[in-house]
Amino acid sequence: MFLVKRASFYLLTFWAAITLNFFLPHLMPGSAVGAVMARAHGEMGPGALHALELAFGVNVHQTLLQQYGIYLSHLAHGNLGISFTYFPEPVSQVIASTLPWTLFLIGLATIISFVVGNLLGIYAAWRRGRPLASVLPIAFTVMAAMPYFWVALIFLYVFGFLTGWFPITHSIGTEVTGIFHRFGSIMYHATLPALTIVITSMGGWMVGMRNNLVSVLSEDYVILAEMKGLPEREIVANYAARNALLPAITGFAMSLGFVVGGALLTEIVFSYPGIGYALYQAVTNQDYPLMQAIFLIIVTAVLIANFLVDLLYSRLDPRVSND
Amino acid sequence: MSKNRSWMWAVPAASALFLAAMGSGAFAAPVGPHVGGSISIVASPHGPWADVFNPFAPGETQDDIVGDIYEPLVEWNGSTGAHKAWLAQSWAWSNSNKVLTLHLRHGVKFTNGQLFTSADVVFTLDMMKKYPAIDTSALWSYMTSVKAEGPYTVKITINKPDATFLYYLTGTYMVPASLWKNKNPVLWTDPNPVGTGPYQLKSFSPQNIILKRNPHYWQKGKPYLQTVYYPSATSNGSVILGLADGSIQWSSIYSPDLRNSFVSKDPSTNHTDVSSGGYDWLYVNLHQYPLNLLPVRRAISDAINRKALSVISESGYSTPSRLDGIDAAQSSWSTPALNKKAAAVYNPKLAESILAKAGFKRGPNGMLLTPKGKPFTVNLVTASSFTDFVSMTSQISSMLHAIGINTNITVTSVSNYSNKMEDGSFSMGVMWGASGPNPFYTLNPLMNTEYSAALGQPAPDNIERYSNPRVQQLANEYDASTSVAVHKSVIDQMANIMATQLPIIGLLNRNSPNEYSSATIAGWPTASNPYWDNSADVGPIVVLTQLYAKK
């Protein structure tokens, strides 16, 4: 019953999202043709305007409702259309070449950031009073407050350019063959971008965990666990951290959902392929098909992440599911 | 890459001493052009590549790469404005300049081994008729037919004499009929391109397009470089780092301080130059009062400090322009009389007196009122992502304010700005204009009503909607003739109209920097041998076939 209720809620939300997704671009001023002409900076001949309109099929004479019907039917068939930006590459192809990198880099960085951030938060709360535990939250709050772009550029310059320790562009080396070498190259290229994401986003998790845990530590059940003579490890894990983690789970789900939105700044600074830049291109070029597909993916991912969290939450917190 | 760098940082002092002692000539055992080596080119940051090599695809993201694989019948030289024989060895006009006969080069082969013949030319051009969506140069608005006469001759008939036709053919790439005849060229991505060009696709990934030498290229012995890498880039910053550490050898990115960020890393090998192309104009909507009054446009022109626009908004790359649409590289088309008439001045006092004479008076708040007694307010529109235009627009706004004109600035998205400009729903705005081999390609589209449209309809070039029957007459004269003298006279008269009537106001000659490194590669165009425009962005094919590895 709980599942059915949640599932129908998500279906309704999904329908609302794809409908909004259809109408939003139609309300935006400007056109894809104008954007392509503008990008060409006067280098396209006088006939280009007409040719582009034909190619993009933008001057079709259909009512909005007809277009909506076509949109839904294409969607149902998995036909996402052709990107205007990368014309005539199908949108599905654009996404297939960018989304895996995004999932890999941002997904990995988000998970590492969550895990390490929370572990450090546990340390900072459990061992509060010790010098390191006092310094950590301040250090990472400062890190989180610094503009990401700036941090990334510094890392790129110092660890990429000056020292040459890490590559400064791309997600894999040129003409790398063999599974082992490819894996190595991919990890090597991901190190710097992932590191910048982790250190700038970890502070939030850490401070959140620390504050939650400090208040959980004064709960009677934690004190009772200690009175029971449980090993410290068990008290931290099963009694303190497990309860302090609950509020962070929702936030984690949201950030996992938004992973598929990419990380535009990371992609720009490190010339790392990803869906963030594709979305940026889609928006600046009024590339509706690409834009709609990416929004669709984001909405779907956020909904799925939320649904999974609903499920996970009901496992982690028995108080949720039994209403 | 990292090896090079550690060498650079570890022993700069020692190597400097060594070089000083030995003299740099000691190393320069010159190696002439030979096959081998490689180059990395980043024309500009476009983000990850798409697996699209269709030479008819709109946009210009992968134009430079497609231009290494496919070739046109005729090339033209951005440095000199001259046409250059390419897949067509020669051509001739006949029948009152309505029939163009092209004689194709013999022995040209596609990279799949098939011979390139007139059938391919006819097929390609006919395909553009069948699919107007790929006819981006609107060739079929002039053409009536294309016919093969034997395997190496093609006859193109156009509906009225048009001397610019050949120029628009330069952007048309020839594809093999055998591979394209069952394709929809609008939607075909062409992932395994087969062309006649000096390079062919070796491998594709969104992060790197790798081309390899076409060993059977019709220019015997060329190209020299074995491999061409086109790594994708997302920001100017990473390209500059790549140039500085030697992992990129050629680019055409815009960066305000290349001297510091690139040239100074090694002045003996790191070079920059500029490509000139066209104008940045201040477009004025001639359907709006009082902008339709000539003294108003004259006063606006005189109130603008073009030197400041150049230095502050364009880091000095683009330079102050004349008023007549003839840019610095095309000065041979001008006359001394025109030079004088077309010179832009910066004189706000003069501007104020012109407006006073035209009946504009200061209102109670010190700002101008039109002769009709209304406040004189101008709306400027610009696009947020064109940061140089935003900067120029805000400068112009304060310059106009200084002579008493109220201004508002609308900053919007690129596409919205471009649509507003094309539809004529603007008052004033900075934008580029058309350009080509000579000033006619600039002036005619900007002033000819053929390139205009009703307000609310997109106009391709004449967006200020200037209307002057004399311009049409001159255009017809130009198109009907192949005589340089006639062309010169037409251009002179059109430039005179532009300079005196000011339908739009010239601001800057648009120059964009190119960066290249001679550390490992030779054969670059130089100041003393400017054989071709050195832009990596626009069809680098001619320069690319000249480049060779130094060892």
Added chain:
Amino acid sequence: MDQDTKTPPAFAVEHLTVRYPSERGWVQAIRDVSLQVERGKLVGLAGESGSGKSTLVLAATRVIRPPQVAVDGQSFINGRSILNLRDAELRKMRWSTFSFVTQSAMNALNPVMRLRDQMRDTIRAHDRSYQPSVADARAREVMDMVELPSSKLLSYPHQLSGGQRQRAVIALALLLRPDLIVMDEPTTALDVVVQREIIDLIRRLQNDQGFAVVLITHDLSLLLEVAHHVIVLYGGRVMEAGPAEQLVENPLHPYSQALMHSFPPLHGAVSAQVGIPGAPPDMVSPPPGCPFAPRCDRVMGICRTTMPLLQTVGQVDVACHLMNDQNREVKTL
């Protein structure tokens, strides 16, 4: 008192002083307190909130410890000095020799673990040869003792009612057959009927199993019903200590008397309640004399300057200058 003197008491505290830092300075929570809880006895610790009764027990059992608090004096459980134990030994002693029923059963159980798991981990922490089936058998036993169906072992705390939860907490406390159970306000959060049931349960279990209980409450009338012995704390000091019936019938200390009047008896008619006027003393700078002097309606000059010593009057120990006067009066009479 009548037990074999060789057997050490279940719980003993000697000259315990507890201070903890606050923004305004050291708070003198417990000042030189000594007490004994004999085996199998139910001893009540009474006093208003802030009197230090919880702090006393928690510090003496090292639940709160340096650097949170500074502790002087000695504390013994079954004769072993708690304050000098190594951490590992203390951990072993916990729950197997002394367990707790903490203030609010609402929060005493981990909300995200089943009751069974919270019992299993307790057993596992103290039993090297831990086996889940054996542990579960013991869990069922203690559930039985507190009259809860063993099916509730699979429940999460939020699935139990307040009374059930309190029983579960008591069951947990019984799990390792401790000699001493400290119960801190075990009935405050419950309604009167359930309070009654829990009190009866505690009394019966204590009778059956013979563990000692330290019952902390501000509800003196409750104590007087169930406790063998009552200790009244005020301002971090023992005001009066003695057999429960003595304190019911004849509380000697003015504070005990005031406390007696401020609560209705658990049984019998509800008489007019009289709150104790005034507020507990500021323990950062407690009054130099008797801490109750500022609120005492029978205060004398000496009360404000000198802390009265604990002296035995009959079966009761009292710290009050009035006792001296009374004694003197008794003598002269």
